[in-house]
Amino acid sequence: MVKFSEHTMKEVEAIIARYPQGKQKSALIPLLHLAQEEFGGWLSAEAMDHVASILSIESIEVYEVATFYSMFNLQPVGKHVLEVCQTGPCMLRGSDDIIAYIKSKLGIGVGETTADGMFTLKTVECLGACGYAPMMQMGMHYKEHLTPERVDQIIADCYNHK
């Protein structure tokens, strides 16, 4: 059974308290972020049902939301998800080359995960870092001003820290 830890449940209660009585559904997106973090980087049906029961809403209300927002993964992903921006301003600064470089370095296509489960490569739309392009998001952080050398370093760091 998937279930939030006691520690996370404290956070859940604090989040629900931000809204007026009876408006606890507003906590749905924050709770899905917590669930994705706590349950291995993606949202299984069990995880979503757990969130539904905490908020006293129907499971379908959770699925509806989880499928709408691009940050929620509905399938398992690698330990590190590389989300490279490909929109106009990043394209002007060479994001196509960075995507091609990562593909060949990791030997995977967009949407795929390396055999060792370390990396998933995704392309995403503008992340609000256009002036620091090309860039990608990795978990909670942005990696900006990417070059092949910087990509090598980032990937090596992931292996070194395991």
Place this chain on the structure above:
Amino acid sequence: MARKLLLEKAHVEGIRQFDVYRREGGYAAVEKALKMEPVAIVEEVKKSGLRGRGGAGFATGLKWSFLAKPEGVPRYLVCNADESEPGTFKDRYLMEFIPHLLIEGLIVSSFALGSNRTYIYIRGEYAWIVGILEQAIAEAKQNGFLGKNILGTEFDLEIYVQRGAGAYICGEETALIESLEGKRGNPRIKPPFPAIKGLWDCPTVVNNVETLAAVVPIMNLGAEEYAKIGVGRSTGTKLISACGNINKPGVYEIDMTISVEEFIYSDEYCGGIANGKRLKACIPGGSSVPILPANLLLKTAKGETRYMNYESLSEGGFASGSMMGSGGFIVLDEDQCIVRHTLTLARFYRHESCGQCSPCREGTGWMEKILHKIESGKGVSSDIDLLWDIQSKIEGNTICPLGDAAAWPVAAAIRHFRDEFEWHVNHPSLCLTQNYGLAHYADELSVVA
């Protein structure tokens, strides 16, 4: 040097901390505002001429005065920090470097509007900024600027940060409200407007980060002083996020009297085109506004200097002008392909359409497909007309302005760079390895519609 009102203190050492911000004069606007009547603050904002910095440029004071005030019903202020318009990264900069300025602006604005519970809706990807804002909120609370009986008055306020989860459409104010209620970000049909029926059906004002931060200098200087900065109906200062092929991408606070030419070429701002290349085109106000070729960017169709303000950027309408929009300034050098760039934007809007209205849902998909076909050398001449036709059928036929926002970049690209599209169609293999360059600048620009 242009006068800075928002970012003046952004690089003072430690300015993210309450004590440093306070020592630099921070929170004086709250002290002043709480001694005033809320309606008097709304009047000040009206007099200042402040226009919404989120993209539409609607008069902020006027918008505030529309807020309904039924007895016994809570009112809400929501800060729009969803910032997802390609080319735009100014709100991020403000929140990251000088978070207390936003919190201060939110306290004054919440007091003016009578909101006791104010939310900052921030795009989900700006995860690390949530921590910065929450820290600033906690410090403001410890120091009596938030919580119960602020500065010994009757005014209570809590500010909460809500993270989105990746959806451009949630920047549209009614979609944002839906999302904040824990639903899909589907825009609502207006009316009713949020000022009457917004968050949890209560009267609500949604304003951009920069708009709410600008309330602080308006309080400190007084509306009249603030309105003297800038020109005409473009009062105060504006944050511009500059990106693309320039020497110095970044966020700049401008006073709206400088010319576009100065903004691009002076060392104080963009520092010229990168790698010694020439300017080809620019989208001056975020991806949704019309792209302009260099000649129409620097001078209007009448041959007058174009300035970095609301009126001048839109001079000539869509035939030969553009818009200030969100201040996302995207510069393209001579080697960039307009078709490819437009394709990435079309893909963006297709990806971000919420899918409620068929002209937007289907039209954005078609535009992406046709642009992809032309870009990969498989287009035929009639595709350009088809593209034009599709964009014209989206505009004005949808629930929210995302449809228009998707149509305009395509329309403007064809309007000003039709010969480049035709060149792709006529050179199916050459266009895969070469760019059209600046060749067409020899001719006067023909206006399609």
